[in-house]
Amino acid sequence: MTRxxxxxxxxxxxxxxxxxxxTASDIEDGGRVFRQSCxxxxxxxxxxxxxxxxxxxxxxxxxxxxxxxxxxxKGVPGTPMPPTNMSEEQxxxxxxxxxxxxxxxxxxxxxxxxxRGKTLFEGKGGCLKCHRANGVGSRIGPxxxxxxxxxxxxxxxxxxxxxxAEVLPTGRFYRVVTRDGATVxxxxxxxxxxxxxxIDMKEQLRSFTKATLKExxxxxxxxPSFKSTFNTQELADVVSYLVSLKxxxx
Amino acid sequence: MIQGKGRLKAAPTVAIxxxxxxAAASLQAQVTFDRIxxxxxxxxxxxxxxxxxxxxxxxxxxxxxTANAKNLELQxxxxxxxxxxxxxxxxxxxxVLYTVQAPNDVVAMDAETGRPFWTTTYAPAPExxxxxxRVNRGLAILGDTxxxxxxxxxxxxxxxxxxxxxxxxxxxxxxERYSITMSxxxxxxxxxxxxxGGDMPTRGQVAAFDAKTGKELWRFFTIPGPGEPGNDTxxxxxxxxxxxxxxxAGAYDPETNLVFFGTGNPQxxxxxxxxxxxxxxxxxxxxxxxxxxxxxxxxQFTPHDELDYDATQVPLLADIQFRGKPRKVMLWANxxxxxxxxxRVTGEFLHGKAYVKVNWADGFDAKGRPQRVPGMVPSKAxxxxxxxxxxxxxxxxxxxxPRTGLFYVAHFENSSxxxxxxxxxxxxxxxxxxxxxxxxxxxxxxxxxxxxxGVVRGYDPNTLEAKWEYKMADITWAGVLSTAGxxxxxxxxxxxxxxxxxxxxxxxxxxxxxxxxxxxxxxYAVNGKQYVAIAAGNSLFAFALGR
Numbered sequence: 001m002t003r004x005x006x007x008x009x010x011x012x013x014x015x016x017x018x019x020x021x022x023t024a025s026d027i028e029d030g031g032r033v034f035r036q037s038c039x040x041x042x043x044x045x046x047x048x049x050x051x052x053x054x055x056x057x058x059x060x061x062x063x064x065x066x067x068x069x070x071x072x073x074k075g076v077p078g079t080p081m082p083p084t085n086m087s088e089e090q091x092x093x094x095x096x097x098x099x100x101x102x103x104x105x106x107x108x109x110x111x112x113x114x115x116r117g118k119t120l121f122e123g124k125g126g127c128l129k130c131h132r133a134n135g136v137g138s139r140i141g142p143x144x145x146x147x148x149x150x151x152x153x154x155x156x157x158x159x160x161x162x163x164x165a166e167v168l169p170t171g172r173f174y175r176v177v178t179r180d181g182a183t184v185x186x187x188x189x190x191x192x193x194x195x196x197x198x199i200d201m202k203e204q205l206r207s208f209t210k211a212t213l214k215e216x217x218x219x220x221x222x223x224p225s226f227k228s229t230f231n232t233q234e235l236a237d238v239v240s241y242l243v244s245l246k247x248x249x250x
Numbered sequence: 251m252i253q254g255k256g257r258l259k260a261a262p263t264v265a266i267x268x269x270x271x272x273a274a275a276s277l278q279a280q281v282t283f284d285r286i287x288x289x290x291x292x293x294x295x296x297x298x299x300x301x302x303x304x305x306x307x308x309x310x311x312x313x314x315x316t317a318n319a320k321n322l323e324l325q326x327x328x329x330x331x332x333x334x335x336x337x338x339x340x341x342x343x344x345x346v347l348y349t350v351q352a353p354n355d356v357v358a359m360d361a362e363t364g365r366p367f368w369t370t371t372y373a374p375a376p377e378x379x380x381x382x383x384r385v386n387r388g389l390a391i392l393g394d395t396x397x398x399x400x401x402x403x404x405x406x407x408x409x410x411x412x413x414x415x416x417x418x419x420x421x422x423x424x425x426e427r428y429s430i431t432m433s434x435x436x437x438x439x440x441x442x443x444x445x446x447g448g449d450m451p452t453r454g455q456v457a458a459f460d461a462k463t464g465k466e467l468w469r470f471f472t473i474p475g476p477g478e479p480g481n482d483t484x485x486x487x488x489x490x491x492x493x494x495x496x497x498x499a500g501a502y503d504p505e506t507n508l509v510f511f512g513t514g515n516p517q518x519x520x521x522x523x524x525x526x527x528x529x530x531x532x533x534x535x536x537x538x539x540x541x542x543x544x545x546x547x548x549x550q551f552t553p554h555d556e557l558d559y560d561a562t563q564v565p566l567l568a569d570i571q572f573r574g575k576p577r578k579v580m581l582w583a584n585x586x587x588x589x590x591x592x593x594r595v596t597g598e599f600l601h602g603k604a605y606v607k608v609n610w611a612d613g614f615d616a617k618g619r620p621q622r623v624p625g626m627v628p629s630k631a632x633x634x635x636x637x638x639x640x641x642x643x644x645x646x647x648x649x650x651x652p653r654t655g656l657f658y659v660a661h662f663e664n665s666s667x668x669x670x671x672x673x674x675x676x677x678x679x680x681x682x683x684x685x686x687x688x689x690x691x692x693x694x695x696x697x698x699x700x701x702x703x704g705v706v707r708g709y710d711p712n713t714l715e716a717k718w719e720y721k722m723a724d725i726t727w728a729g730v731l732s733t734a735g736x737x738x739x740x741x742x743x744x745x746x747x748x749x750x751x752x753x754x755x756x757x758x759x760x761x762x763x764x765x766x767x768x769x770x771x772x773x774y775a776v777n778g779k780q781y782v783a784i785a786a787g788n789s790l791f792a793f794a795l796g797r
Contacts, residue, residue, distance in 0.1 A: 135414070
């Protein structure tokens with residue numbers, strides 16, 4: 001596949017942005033759609049097709065947001081960029097997401113080394129105490145085996161230095177107190193009006209009927225900030241390692 | 251009281267009537283092979299396809315019994331996102347229920363509420379083809395790992411805590427028309443799985459994989475190659491594509507270290523002229539050494555089959571008094587209409603008998619080979635043969651209760667087909683729908699009294715006579731569960747799930763599930779409450795006693 005043929009022409013920053021009107025939830029929705037429908041080819045950072053860097057507003061032919069919406073919906077004939085079945089509203093949300101990432105894009109502070117990052121991840125960082133990667137580590141936190149496919153480097157960096165800034169729904173933590181006073185905390189797997197399911201800190205799948213609880217509710221993620229644990233280079237190394245995690249290798 | 255999952259609901263005020271409960275099961279402990287072997291010690295769990303490696307599909311739980319089964323109430327329903335038949339039997343491990351959303355998505359849910367913990371989606375390769383539905387009959391578990399065969403002929407290992415796919419191995423090529431629909435069999439540290447596809451030009455096989463790494467350890471082909479005993483039972487090169495698939499659960503006997511599988515029809519299914527001979531080991535039970543995969547004995551139920559009489563029923567092992575002596579047997583109600591008692595140590599034929607109307611065989615010789623009735627083969631004009639090509643029974647799992655000593659089978663009665671040389675067998679008469687395959691939804695049913703119907707029967711293994719019968723209007727593709735409460739559960743195409751008295755077949759209770767029952771029932775307990783689960787339509791239902 002000639003990935004370079006995706007979108008034709010180059011443009012930095014198109015202008016009348018939907019970003020002027022969108023809400024935070026629009027951007028979140030757009031990000032979800034991007035990760036599900038676009039990231040497989042464009043990569044989580046949107047920069048895996050030569051000549052295109054969606055996260056920095058670098059496109060080949062699009063000049064306006066309307067152009068982007070049209071390309072998302074109809075594809076680019078003669079290139080591997082296929083049409084989608086997205087509504088105009090969905091496509092606009094994706095564009096809003098891309099604009100927001102371009103606007104907030106942090107400048108890479110250092111070039112990371114994934115091998116060094118792996119050593120830091122497993123050693124100094126102690127990340128495996130909560131996370132799992134390629135079948136090694138704890139199941140308490142989200143499994144990071146495919147995180148490089150799902151999250152952009154900027155997002156990963158932010159999760160490391162300011163983990164509370166954005167916690168994906170799959171990383172939310174919950175706490176229940178039973179009638180006999182026992183407290184159970186864990187990562188939320190499922191919740192409904194009457195019950196709650198989680199994986200607890202002992203990696204047990206637990207289910208509770210809310211009517212039998214004294215207390216229940218969300219709690220902050222136990223993920224610590226690594227701002228003072230890692231120096232700038234180490235941070236870049238760990239991010240590089242995380243970006244390299246694209247799925248289990250057997 | 252069972253310490254299932256630290257759940258906090260008030261314990262039922264009624265006495266907890268679990269027959270045998272190991273000392274408080276810990277929270278989701280590792281499922282060792284010893285636990286699988288002695289699953290009878292922890293009746294709150296269901297650790298393999300039919301409950302134990304003997305495949306008796308018998309639950310030692312007693313809370314639900316003949317006196318109170320009428321009080322069964324629906325506890326929860328889980329609807330699959332699937333339009334395929336729901337044939338899987340769930341596993342339950344310490345309060346967590348695992349099942350398969352056809353074709354190959356795996357779901358972990360709370361066994362008390364049906365609320366999902368996780369779902370793992372598996373997309374089979376586009377070339378995956380199955381003969382009879384993109385189905386799956388269930389998972390296996392060992393340690394913290396679940397195992398699933400897929401319709402694109404892979405074996406997949408998943409983390410039971412998270413659903414993460416740990417590894418997947420190609421068992422055979424989907425492009426070459428192999429698929430997998432059976433639940434894997436765990437033996438020690440191995441996962442054993444067979445290949446479906448025997449209606450296509452394939453060669454059946456069973457392979458063993460290292461449970462941790464997925465490394466292949468041995469492979470047994472159900473059709474012997476050149477130079478191997480039995481290859482001369484196939485004319486020409488017909489052995490290369492003779493079918494004899496392995497597409498249903500196996501059994502394991504730790505005393506002999508033998509694992510048993512039924513094998514499918516020889517291929518081409520309805521025309522044996524290109525594959526003259528007995529066609530070993532099609533339509534057989536094979537006993538393999540579990541460590542090496544070497545064949546120790548076999549018994550062929552239907553030599554040179556031309557009616558698609560797969561012997562892919564679930565092997566059921568039992569220790570019974572047979573003709574006054576203790577005997578380690580294998581009980582088998584075959585698709586060909588004959589029922590068998592075999593010595594599972596040696597493969598010796600002990601007893602056989604027709605259990606439905608059969609006109610292609612008339613008794614057995616001294617070694618147990620069926621005596622064919624002359625002329626009862628496919629012909630140009632068409633020969634009416636009983637039972638139907640779909641059989642007397644098919645893949646649905648039977649049950650055995652050590653309490654009643656009865657062998658419970660759900661099957662068709664009075665079925666027949668018109669066998670035409672070289673063609674797909676036709677319906678007998680003007681009703682083409684009298685013995686149709688299972689579907690999801692309930693369909694209008696019009697059979698008259700001369701046509702096929704469904705039954706659940708309790709057979710005495712000594713005589714192979716039915717002690718009782720529960721008769722349904724439509725046929726059945728449902729399995730059977732028996733319990734220590736002396737209740738038998740089953741169902742059928744009509745969409746009823748029924749509780750029967752295990753000693754006389756009396757109807758104790760029924761529920762209309764709104765879809766065909768195409769699976770085997772199972773039972774488990776959480777926090778001292780016994781549940782019975784059954785799949786019907788595209789949903790899984792759990793019942794327990796009302797308050």
